[in-house]
Amino acid sequence: MPDTIHLWIIEDHKTYGERLARALNRIDGIACTQRFTACEDAFAALGSEPVPQVLLLDVGLPGMNGIDGITRLRQLAPAAAIVILTVFEEDDKIFRAICAGAAGYLLKTSSTDDIAAAIRSAAAGGSPINPHIARRVLEMFSKANMPQKDYGLTPRELDILKLLVDGSTIKDAAAQLGIGYYTADEYIRSVYVKLQVRSRGSAIAKAVKEGLV
Amino acid sequence: MPDTIHLWIIEDHKTYGERLARALNRIDGIACTQRFTACEDAFAALGSEPVPQVLLLDVGLPGMNGIDGITRLRQLAPAAAIVILTVFEEDDKIFRAICAGAAGYLLKTSSTDDIAAAIRSAAAGGSPINPHIARRVLEMFSKANMPQKDYGLTPRELDILKLLVDGSTIKDAAAQLGIGYYTADEYIRSVYVKLQVRSRGSAIAKAVKEGLV
DNA sequence: GCACCGCCCCCGAATCTTCGGGGGCGTCGC
DNA sequence: GCGACGCCCCCGAAGATTCGGGGGCGGTGC
Numbered sequence: 001m002p003d004t005i006h007l008w009i010i011e012d013h014k015t016y017g018e019r020l021a022r023a024l025n026r027i028d029g030i031a032c033t034q035r036f037t038a039c040e041d042a043f044a045a046l047g048s049e050p051v052p053q054v055l056l057l058d059v060g061l062p063g064m065n066g067i068d069g070i071t072r073l074r075q076l077a078p079a080a081a082i083v084i085l086t087v088f089e090e091d092d093k094i095f096r097a098i099c100a101g102a103a104g105y106l107l108k109t110s111s112t113d114d115i116a117a118a119i120r121s122a123a124a125g126g127s128p129i130n131p132h133i134a135r136r137v138l139e140m141f142s143k144a145n146m147p148q149k150d151y152g153l154t155p156r157e158l159d160i161l162k163l164l165v166d167g168s169t170i171k172d173a174a175a176q177l178g179i180g181y182y183t184a185d186e187y188i189r190s191v192y193v194k195l196q197v198r199s200r201g202s203a204i205a206k207a208v209k210e211g212l213v
Numbered sequence: 214m215p216d217t218i219h220l221w222i223i224e225d226h227k228t229y230g231e232r233l234a235r236a237l238n239r240i241d242g243i244a245c246t247q248r249f250t251a252c253e254d255a256f257a258a259l260g261s262e263p264v265p266q267v268l269l270l271d272v273g274l275p276g277m278n279g280i281d282g283i284t285r286l287r288q289l290a291p292a293a294a295i296v297i298l299t300v301f302e303e304d305d306k307i308f309r310a311i312c313a314g315a316a317g318y319l320l321k322t323s324s325t326d327d328i329a330a331a332i333r334s335a336a337a338g339g340s341p342i343n344p345h346i347a348r349r350v351l352e353m354f355s356k357a358n359m360p361q362k363d364y365g366l367t368p369r370e371l372d373i374l375k376l377l378v379d380g381s382t383i384k385d386a387a388a389q390l391g392i393g394y395y396t397a398d399e400y401i402r403s404v405y406v407k408l409q410v411r412s413r414g415s416a417i418a419k420a421v422k423e424g425l426v
Numbered sequence: 427g428c429a430c431c432g433c434c435c436c437c438g439a440a441t442c443t444t445c446g447g448g449g450g451c452g453t454c455g456c
Numbered sequence: 457g458c459g460a461c462g463c464c465c466c467c468g469a470a471g472a473t474t475c476g477g478g479g480g481c482g483g484t485g486c
Contacts, residue, residue, distance in 0.1 A: 199382070
């Protein structure tokens with residue numbers, strides 16, 4: 001890594017931001033070229049200053065809520081990797097920050113060295129995540145995709161279900177599968193029983209929600 | 214951390230596994246007490262041996278596919294943190310490993326020190342993830358939750374749509390909202406136009422898929 | 427004033443869905 | 457051989473849905 005990484009810090013807690021900037025500047029290969037105490041200031045600067053590779057952001061409180069700040073920053077500087085540095089570790093905050101496009105999530109308990117390493121990997125296209133946070137993310141991830149219940153649907157039943165989800169009528173679906181209308185109807189009824197629903201609509205909703213298709 | 218972390222390694226590449234075990238054993242606070250070349254061997258050992266805190270697993274190839282291996286290991290040793298150590302970085306593999314309950318994901322390009330640090334944070338309840346992989350996970354995450362398109366549905370239209378997704382008929386939905394059947398029908402038609410679908414089924418599927426409800 | 431839009435209501439006819447029955451064929455395991 | 461099960465087919469009647477029309481009320485903005 002011959003080039004130094006240009007870094008901006010957005011941090012409303014003034015003394016912490018200052019100390020962090022000084023500490024990081026002492027490290028080889030990292031140059032903190034700007035420091036702000038509010039997202040809005042950074043928006044303005046993005047118009048005139050060269051865009052940094054990495055943006056360290058405290059999704060704290062000031063004015064604009066941090067999440068929207070990420071969104072705006074991403075619009076203004078798509079190339080910059082936005083790394084969150086905060087004290088919060090609520091699932092919801094983490095979740096929304098990630099959805100808004102954060103490229104990393106650190107806790108303020110991290111050491112300067114950890115932060116420096118994180119900045120480097122963010123600049124290299126990685127996503128440094130505090131293991132604690134990562135555990136949360138992974139849990140959310142698997143929770144969101146776990147309920148892969150097995151309803152014992154047969155292949156044919158799944159075929160029909162897929163077609164229904166795609167918007168076919170029973171008639172259409174039967175035609176596409178090359179079977180008779182009544183046969184298709186039969187399968188659908190069986191699907192209803194197995195999914196414990198009593199209508200096409202609920203079956204489709206359940207199928208999509210639980211990723212059966 | 215006064216106690217040493219008990220570690221098992223499951224790695225089909227014999228010499229790599231041996232070297233890694235030796236290297237890790239030289240590190241303070243880590244003891245690799247078992248080493249296997251196939252998941253099945255580990256299953257057996259879990260019956261008689263004390264369960265390790267951390268399980269380093271190469272989701273490579275032998276016999277059982279690695280993903281199912283994770284699932285089984287989680288059943289047999291729910292307390293153990295399973296950390297994947299592999300050369301693969303395809304989205305699908307990563308995704309499924311995480312869904313199966315992996316607590317970490319490292320690449321074999323990692324240094325021994327990195328691996329040791331990862332083992333420590335896994336034992337402490339964290340989820341060490343290679344920043345490269347983390348980026349992938351975060352992208353999957355935000356991609357899965359981004360397409361929050363705005364179809365310009367009115368509040369009333371959304372009400373009806375929600376009820377449809379929950380399995381109501383138009384009549385039921387109308388009753389629940391305290392409006393007439395024909396009015397409900399009206400809204401539904403409008404939803405169809407806005408979502409560009411032509412049937413209840415597709416509307417429900419689209420609504421669920423895109424998280425409009 | 428007038429257009430536009432959200433909200434509310436109505437009708438009829440064609441079509442689709444649901445659910446109660448009825449049947450048959452082939453394969454697998456006991 | 458017999459049951460269980462997947463797959464295939466059929467009927468009819470009650471009810472739901474879709475789509476083509478029709479109407480009205482109140483608010484917002486030009």
